[in-house]
Amino acid sequence: MRPAERLERIPPYLFAQLEQKIADKRAAGVDVISLGIGDPDMPTPPNVVEVMERAVRDPGTHRYPSNRGRPEFREAVTSFYRRRFGVELDPETQVMPAIGGKECIFNINFAFLDEGDVALAADPGYPPYTGGPLIADAEPVLMPLVPELGFVPDLSAIPDSALERARLMFVNYPNNPTGAIVPDGFFDRVVEFAREHDLLVVHDSAYSELTYDGYVAPSFLATPGAMDVGVEVFSLSKGWNMTGWRCAAIAGNADAVAAYWRLKTNVDSGLFDAVQLAGAEALTGPQDSVREMCAIYTRRRNLVIDALREIGIQIEPPRGTIYVWAPVPEGHTSASFAEEVLKQSGVVVSPGSAYGPNGEGFFRISLTVPDERLAEAVERMRSSFEEVVREPEL
Numbered sequence: 396m397r398p399a400e401r402l403e404r405i406p407p408y409l410f411a412q413l414e415q416k417i418a419d420k421r422a423a424g425v426d427v428i429s430l431g432i433g434d435p436d437m438p439t440p441p442n443v444v445e446v447m448e449r450a451v452r453d454p455g456t457h458r459y460p461s462n463r464g465r466p467e468f469r470e471a472v473t474s475f476y477r478r479r480f481g482v483e484l485d486p487e488t489q490v491m492p493a494i495g496g497k498e499c500i501f502n503i504n505f506a507f508l509d510e511g512d513v514a515l516a517a518d519p520g521y522p523p524y525t526g527g528p529l530i531a532d533a534e535p536v537l538m539p540l541v542p543e544l545g546f547v548p549d550l551s552a553i554p555d556s557a558l559e560r561a562r563l564m565f566v567n568y569p570n571n572p573t574g575a576i577v578p579d580g581f582f583d584r585v586v587e588f589a590r591e592h593d594l595l596v597v598h599d600s601a602y603s604e605l606t607y608d609g610y611v612a613p614s615f616l617a618t619p620g621a622m623d624v625g626v627e628v629f630s631l632s633k634g635w636n637m638t639g640w641r642c643a644a645i646a647g648n649a650d651a652v653a654a655y656w657r658l659k660t661n662v663d664s665g666l667f668d669a670v671q672l673a674g675a676e677a678l679t680g681p682q683d684s685v686r687e688m689c690a691i692y693t694r695r696r697n698l699v700i701d702a703l704r705e706i707g708i709q710i711e712p713p714r715g716t717i718y719v720w721a722p723v724p725e726g727h728t729s730a731s732f733a734e735e736v737l738k739q740s741g742v743v744v745s746p747g748s749a750y751g752p753n754g755e756g757f758f759r760i761s762l763t764v765p766d767e768r769l770a771e772a773v774e775r776m777r778s779s780f781e782e783v784v785r786e787p788e789l
């Protein structure tokens with residue numbers, strides 16, 4: 396048996412590797428605290444679970460769903476976009492369910508890239524922006540995100556040789572892994588750039604509802620002209636603690652949504668109807684739990700920022716996402732630091748280099764563990780940081 400060569404082109408998925416390391420440590424008796432993956436620790440809001448319970452008992456939801464999606468789901472996304480972002484969508488042509496944002500991002504590559512085409516992907520960035528194009532026989536071209544530019548790509552630095560072949564551009568704000576929010580005017584520049592180079596912009600808004608200190612994230616689709624050049628991938632995973640449900644939507648340019656639909660009808664059989672009904676409830680029901688989550692993450696973020704400050708790592712508190720992105724102490728690479736922290740304190744942090752070459756020199760902490768465990772992790776890290784910082788001088 397020989398797996399396809401394309402599998403060799405992609406590195407093993409970071410969190411699959413981390414899971415193994417954590418399992419090994421736990422088997423050796425270590426009380427591991429994982430601040431690696433961003434998987435919310437709090438339950439899905441009860442009103443959503445209740446709708447799911449009713450829906451799953453209704454045999455009408457037990458058959459193949461349509462890839463186009465239930466009208467209730469498409470209309471819920473449409474009304475949410477109107478209320479929350481001031482964006483008007485046609486629920487018939489501009490909205491479709493997805494089996495999670497990851498599926499949607501991955502499949503967009505297959506719907507829009509041919510062999511030799513280019514997808515422009517943020518570096519550091521969510522791994523499927525690069526893995527997707529590679530598996531689709533295309534080429535990801537990295538757009539560096541550096542702190543000096545507020546973690547937005549310098550569009551003028553993208554080489555012409557890449558732009559000639561570029562079909563897709565992935566952007567994501569609030570940004571994973573850097574926690575950056577979109578600066579004023581950047582989405583307008585992206586629209587102009589996409590027009591100039593005939594690109595489909597894919598804005599991944601996985602963290603739009605998790606923002607702090609009064610910041611409210613916009614939709615890319617609210618940018619004048621965005622509907623002509625782009626789609627937004629809107630996931631319910633993080634905002635409503637629904638990572639296990641696999642519930643997301645694609646919204647925006649009708650031709651792009653139709654291309655995604657055409658591909659999907661050949662790939663899968665749609666999102667479970669009961670999950671669509673529960674997702675509709677999440678979007679149209681009470682939003683208190685989203686506000687509560689923002690308060691919880693603000694508290695946890697401050698805990699981590701204070702602890703880092705005490706050991707000499709000064710960073711601006713992120714105003715969005717569920718991550719803290721921080722520079723590794725001098726004398727370490729991202730990987731050596733993450734290894735060391737795991738070894739000395741039993742705490743898992745993600746090495747920045749796993750998100751792309753420009754992630755080197757950073758590490759990421761996820762705020763998705765209960766407060767007391769996070770406090771313990773931070774405390775353990777505080778002592779191991781001292782060890783780690785001292786170690787290279789020994």
Ligand SMILES: Cc1ncc(COP(=O)(O)O)c(C=O)c1O
Pocket residue numbers: 433494495496497498521567571599601630631632638641642643
């Ligand atoms: C930027 C970004 N996009 C998409 C996703 C995936 O979300 P989903 O659970 O909807 O597949 C994640 C998950 O961590 C993410 O960080």
